[in-house]
Amino acid sequence: MISLEKRQQPSQVITAITPLIAVALTMIVGGILFSFYGADPVESIRVIFWDPMFNQQFAGFTRPQLLVKAGPLILIAIGLSIGFRAGIWNIGAEGQYIVGAICGAGAGLAFYPSESPLIFPLMILCGALGGLAWAMIPAFLKVRFGTNEILVSLMLVYVAQNILISVSTGLLRNPEGMGFPGSRNFKQWDAAHNAEIIANTGMHWGVVAAFIAVIGAYVMMARHIQGFNIRLSGEAPRAARFAGVNPGRVVFLCLGLAGLLAGLAGLFEVTGPAGQVSGQFNAGYGFTAIIVAFLGRLHPIGILLAGLLMALTYIGGELAQLMLGLPGAAIQLFQGMLLFFLLATDVFTNYRLRFGKREVLS
Amino acid sequence: MANTLLSIRGLTKAYPGVVANDDVAFDIGKGEIHALLGENGAGKSTLVKMIYGLVQPDRGQMELDGAAFAPTQPSQARQSGVAMVFQHFSLFDALNVAENVALGMENPPKPRDLAKQIQEVSETYGLPLDPYRTVGTLSAGERQRVEIIRCLLQDPRLLIMDEPTSVLTPQEVEILFETLRKLKSEGTSILYISHKLEEIRALCDHATILRLGKKVATCTPAETSARELAEMMVGSSFATPQARTVETGEVLLEVRGLSLPSPGGFGTPLRDIGFEVRAGEVLGIGGVAGNGQDELLAALSGERTSKPGSVLLKGNDVSAMGPTERRGSGLLSAPEERLGHAAAPNMSLIENGVLTAGRRRGLVSGGFISWPKAKDFAAEVIERFDVRTPGPGTAARALSGGNLQKFVVGREILQSPEVLVVNQPTWGVDAAAAAAIRQALLDLAAQGAAIVVISQDLDELMEIADRFGAVNEGRLSELRPVSSLDMEQIGLMMGGAHDMEVAHADA
Numbered sequence: 033m034i035s036l037e038k039r040q041q042p043s044q045v046i047t048a049i050t051p052l053i054a055v056a057l058t059m060i061v062g063g064i065l066f067s068f069y070g071a072d073p074v075e076s077i078r079v080i081f082w083d084p085m086f087n088q089q090f091a092g093f094t095r096p097q098l099l100v101k102a103g104p105l106i107l108i109a110i111g112l113s114i115g116f117r118a119g120i121w122n123i124g125a126e127g128q129y130i131v132g133a134i135c136g137a138g139a140g141l142a143f144y145p146s147e148s149p150l151i152f153p154l155m156i157l158c159g160a161l162g163g164l165a166w167a168m169i170p171a172f173l174k175v176r177f178g179t180n181e182i183l184v185s186l187m188l189v190y191v192a193q194n195i196l197i198s199v200s201t202g203l204l205r206n207p208e209g210m211g212f213p214g215s216r217n218f219k220q221w222d223a224a225h226n227a228e229i230i231a232n233t234g235m236h237w238g239v240v241a242a243f244i245a246v247i248g249a250y251v252m253m254a255r256h257i258q259g260f261n262i263r264l265s266g267e268a269p270r271a272a273r274f275a276g277v278n279p280g281r282v283v284f285l286c287l288g289l290a291g292l293l294a295g296l297a298g299l300f301e302v303t304g305p306a307g308q309v310s311g312q313f314n315a316g317y318g319f320t321a322i323i324v325a326f327l328g329r330l331h332p333i334g335i336l337l338a339g340l341l342m343a344l345t346y347i348g349g350e351l352a353q354l355m356l357g358l359p360g361a362a363i364q365l366f367q368g369m370l371l372f373f374l375l376a377t378d379v380f381t382n383y384r385l386r387f388g389k390r391e392v393l394s
Numbered sequence: 395m396a397n398t399l400l401s402i403r404g405l406t407k408a409y410p411g412v413v414a415n416d417d418v419a420f421d422i423g424k425g426e427i428h429a430l431l432g433e434n435g436a437g438k439s440t441l442v443k444m445i446y447g448l449v450q451p452d453r454g455q456m457e458l459d460g461a462a463f464a465p466t467q468p469s470q471a472r473q474s475g476v477a478m479v480f481q482h483f484s485l486f487d488a489l490n491v492a493e494n495v496a497l498g499m500e501n502p503p504k505p506r507d508l509a510k511q512i513q514e515v516s517e518t519y520g521l522p523l524d525p526y527r528t529v530g531t532l533s534a535g536e537r538q539r540v541e542i543i544r545c546l547l548q549d550p551r552l553l554i555m556d557e558p559t560s561v562l563t564p565q566e567v568e569i570l571f572e573t574l575r576k577l578k579s580e581g582t583s584i585l586y587i588s589h590k591l592e593e594i595r596a597l598c599d600h601a602t603i604l605r606l607g608k609k610v611a612t613c614t615p616a617e618t619s620a621r622e623l624a625e626m627m628v629g630s631s632f633a634t635p636q637a638r639t640v641e642t643g644e645v646l647l648e649v650r651g652l653s654l655p656s657p658g659g660f661g662t663p664l665r666d667i668g669f670e671v672r673a674g675e676v677l678g679i680g681g682v683a684g685n686g687q688d689e690l691l692a693a694l695s696g697e698r699t700s701k702p703g704s705v706l707l708k709g710n711d712v713s714a715m716g717p718t719e720r721r722g723s724g725l726l727s728a729p730e731e732r733l734g735h736a737a738a739p740n741m742s743l744i745e746n747g748v749l750t751a752g753r754r755r756g757l758v759s760g761g762f763i764s765w766p767k768a769k770d771f772a773a774e775v776i777e778r779f780d781v782r783t784p785g786p787g788t789a790a791r792a793l794s795g796g797n798l799q800k801f802v803v804g805r806e807i808l809q810s811p812e813v814l815v816v817n818q819p820t821w822g823v824d825a826a827a828a829a830a831i832r833q834a835l836l837d838l839a840a841q842g843a844a845i846v847v848i849s850q851d852l853d854e855l856m857e858i859a860d861r862f863g864a865v866n867e868g869r870l871s872e873l874r875p876v877s878s879l880d881m882e883q884i885g886l887m888m889g890g891a892h893d894m895e896v897a898h899a900d901a
Contacts, residue, residue, distance in 0.1 A: 040789075040791075040792045041788065041789045041791075041792050042740060042789065255762050255763055255765075256761055256762055256763065257748075257752060257758050257761050257762070257763055258761065260745070260748060260763060263741075264738055264741070264745075264749065267738040267739070267740050267741055268733075268734045268735075268737075268738035268739060268740075268741075270731070270734050270735045271734060271735055271736065271737060271738045271749060272738075273697050273717075274695060274697055274717060274729060274735055274736065274749075274750075275717065275718075275749045275750060276696070276716050276717035276718030276719075276721070278716070
């Protein structure tokens, strides 16, 4: 018989190695999955994990994509992880990301075609505020009426998606776009373009913001009393109230930070890699960031690594579709497996396995 | 012994790092009330869990009525006639008595038959209980009756009781003892676990004493003094708190007309509570569990704020302040529930030190926590209060209840409070540690702090308090000097009959 036995203390070692085990298991099971599609499992894993970085033929194109994809994932995941630490389950980052992009883009487009150097900072500010405002809705409803932030934040994603479709065909549509949906292209408007800071690296302002967020979150969670209070609220809500933490303030702080960072991610994406507000500009970063946050153990450094890994599977997944003809759904399944295995192996942080039953010896 | 019901031989159980039970052997006779005594962490719970099938021993054997007995799960133990009443009740507040009893049975009879059985058992054993009452409305004593009746319905041969009297008034204790003696006269054996030595001396035929997992002695408690028993448990003599002369100073904490609605469906509202505590004084607040103790602590700690003018610290109104501000002004507290309320289970002792001592001990400056200082503070608490743990980095939940209690109380005392409110400061703590905590509280009072001790342990209150009051259904009785009280009066105060002693005595 196999049984689970609670550990006296959560195991630090296990916490650190579970992501690695999860990645290994995902590779194995993913390989088996791909072999059902007729692809060579070893080759498909290599295409996903190795080729984007080191293939001589096309790594030059795919390598910069790593930062482009990882930037928003990390930025959003950092914000989410802070809330998750407090037990506040904001799963609507996708909506906050979209609204941030719309608000920032809208604020910029209002001044088109000004070339003022203040345009881009203004857009960043409005992007952040847009995401913040969108996240304040579930926060307010939770604090005031006790609603469930999981449901409210998720439902607001669909609202945001509809607003996105509406503005890209209406309010923000490019007047010179010959009736096609979508806003003006920011890549053609220098004052508002989030260009690469160093050419061919994928490094844009959003990536810089992500790195700053990693450092900021690390300092706050490890050293600042605010981060301590957030962790305490998640670990033991009653003890947090006893310590003097106002639960409502924690809700506002956590959702607010997550919304702010998601909004920033949206703005940097729409003015950079995406280039314009359109119905399809959001690539599901807000949802994938949930996986990134957990894969990174809700720890800033972990999230940095997890974001890069997840970006790799994105790029590698596209390569695998292209080169091996694997269906896109199989790639998504593959990414989902990562979270699944992570949560499954997570149990061993607090429990250990015992094989066999202990018999009474005489 | 021909009349042996349960015979335990060489029982050993080791957990990583500790041997909980080491070669324990003793016998329980038929119709015997056998006490199991020991400090916290002496291995009483592990031993009982092995008898009840919750834990399997590594080595050793048990015989029940001459047959080998090695239950692998509680249902097996119950089938063999072993029943257990736990210290913490496992009852659903929203269900009625009969429904709760049915939930614990393998094959519950029809509800109506069960209700009838419950009524019969409750009448036979003098445990009045209405099977249709909702458990949420029952007192702690009545809840315990539900648990006992649940056990008695199985016709047990051996009934295990874990600290049964900690939640009872003196009168309820008497009723319980009557029941247990009746069971004994019918041939049921009882294994009785308690810290209260006087009770054991009054009730039990034999006592087995455990220390650090080993059996120290089996004795006849009636022929052994409480002090001898305690010293066998601890293995050395310990200091009882010193008597002292009270020189009280100015009023530090004043509570006036404090009323608060019940925090949840089954909480207790506070009704017009008023008292004052002076510098150097210890105020004891007794009462049966669930009569407003937790709510009173929350209102004093600042977890719940109250109307202006209801809580005054040194004459300043702190009613609207939260816990952080109250701590800043010198009003500190330690709640009863150690894990989850006073301390965060998964966080280290260092972090749990920051939980309340951040400001007062300067562990936080400019919003940033100094972890080296926090570590020093946790280490200081551990050293001063003899908290047994591998180190300050240990998670709170890894500590035994008594050790965590020492940490929680020590954490507040080392912040030199002006007013300290503690709820159940020695609940589940062994005799030596309890004496140390009480002494620390008295020392603090001697330094000029005002102390409010909320406790269900009357002996404790009689020992350290200068004045005594009891809460009943959220009301506080009149406060009386401890020296003028006897147990009978206290029992009546706890029952809420403040000025009706005569009427009650006649009844």
